[in-house]
Amino acid sequence: MTVLVTGGAGFLGSHLCERLLNEGHEVLCVDNFFTGSKRNIAHLLSNPDFELLRHDVTFPLSLEVDQIYNLACPASPVHYQNDPVQTFKTNVHGAINVLDLAKRLNAKIFQASTSEVYGDPEIHPQPESYWGKVNSIGVRSCYDEGKRSAETLFFDYHRQYKLDIKVARIFNTYGPRMHPNDGRVVSNFIVQALQGIDITIYGEGYQTRSFCYVDDLIDGFISLMSSPDNVTGPMNLGNPGEFTIRELAERVISLTGSNSKLIFKPLPQDDPKQRQPDISYAKCTLGWEPQIDLDTGLLKTIEYFDHLFASK
Template sequence: MKSTVLVTGGAGFIGSHLCERLLADGQDVLCVDNFYTGSKDNIRHLLDNPCFELIRHDVVLPLYVEVDQIYNLACAASPVQYQSDPVGTTKTSVMGAINMLGLARRKRARILQASTSEVYGDPLQHPQPETYWGHVNPIGARACYDEGKRCAETLFFDYHRQWNVDIRVIRIFNTYGPRLHRNDGRVVSNFIVQALRGEPITLFGDGQQTRSFCYVDDLIDGMVGMMDQDTEIGPINIGNPAECTIRELAETILRLTDSKSELVQHPLPIDDPVRRKPQIDKAETALGWSPKVTLEDGLGETIAYFRHLLSK
């Protein structure tokens, strides 16, 4: 059945892919973005679609629209971006959640919160199951994002318990793919851009810290699957459990780009997690979801995107 779906942060990296998918599924899409980190270039090809509508709006302010579903993705997601305006980051997570939950309550709409693996902080449990409460520095440089997202989850579950709002909560692990911003400071985009330009690869620490990288198409499948089922409210981890070191990622990108860039070590950022790997049993059981795209295949698509972008 055709629905009207609101996507906050819809002009961002993940949001634009989600808007595409929802339109392909036959939905009417309201894309909301304040363009702090989002870009019209990500959604320019959607603007002529009669089922797509763009609204410039900041979720820190209330929004009054008619919708059936809400995907709440609005928030800067890379450390460089969210630390450049930490108060704004916290406001977006907390006040944005309050405003979107209020809209969902008024319209009896189902609402999905795009939470993050950062709620686990620098984890003491490995891999990270949804039952793990996390190890987060509440006053550190990353706290605006980590604690903002943790508070948003609190609000979602309190609105559900107190007012029976129909919620869904996913925790997104490191995601990559086309439309990553070239200067957003995320490790995949950093390494690819540096490799293609022949610049030194910035390796923080000794490169032995690990991450688990999920291709954006797999993430979108999990996100839509979570929204469209009626039994599980979450939280559910959505990520690829194939763990690799940052040094291994850099070496893979150097090989795939045929780059001669050298690896240059820099001090590890404060509170940077040492290990990160999702436990996805819950997603496999409740959603029938698991990632399909290998790291090499996903990096190939992402490298092709950046080659084209840098050639302009």
């Protein structure tokens, strides 16, 4: 098939493009390079089945493809809060444009949604049936409410136009090709540890997160996209292993052999206190669950950043 991946030069998008090529598909990667990087897909450019198009999904697309994965949107608070209006436009206008394309082509379409739709949850772990607790006017709402609005659009197109949709709610994912300055906790801690500077923890470090290695997540994407038509999601994809931020920092220091110390700063507005996926639906429906433990994934990610810094 010919598969369109919007946001294909980003962290997740580049891994997805690589996997789809390995499975024998032709891949059209669309990215405006706001947070994506040509470095992430440089090794794919010589592949005759790979094509790169510089384009912003807030403008309509006129293409011929069989499937669409919509991953276009900055995913870290540092980047999506840098231009919140554009972030919301990317979520909403971008969704409308890819959905209109899928409708014209009668193509199956996948939406990369997020655990941020649950906000600062009152239910733990979070099942797909939970509607969430989100501040609609806060500094994170451009992303949180943008993704919630995109989900609304996907299900309305599904109900009204019978579009074949797949919606995944992604929990914290990490691995090679993360942006070193994206402000996300795993990349922050690894970069600080490798540079020997103090590791910054917001709050007291007792808030929890669940960390999924990128290869496991891409397996989930492919499995969900290949599932029967009546499996639309939304479906949680993430690793249910739960760790405090302080535990993560201590593991990174140990694995890097760093002398970095922990320093503490005030907790940002609307930062969730707990985040853990209930993946019962994915396990039952897809037979999917993560295989890579945190230490193994962290070592692969540390190696990537170590090589990145050495090459510079």
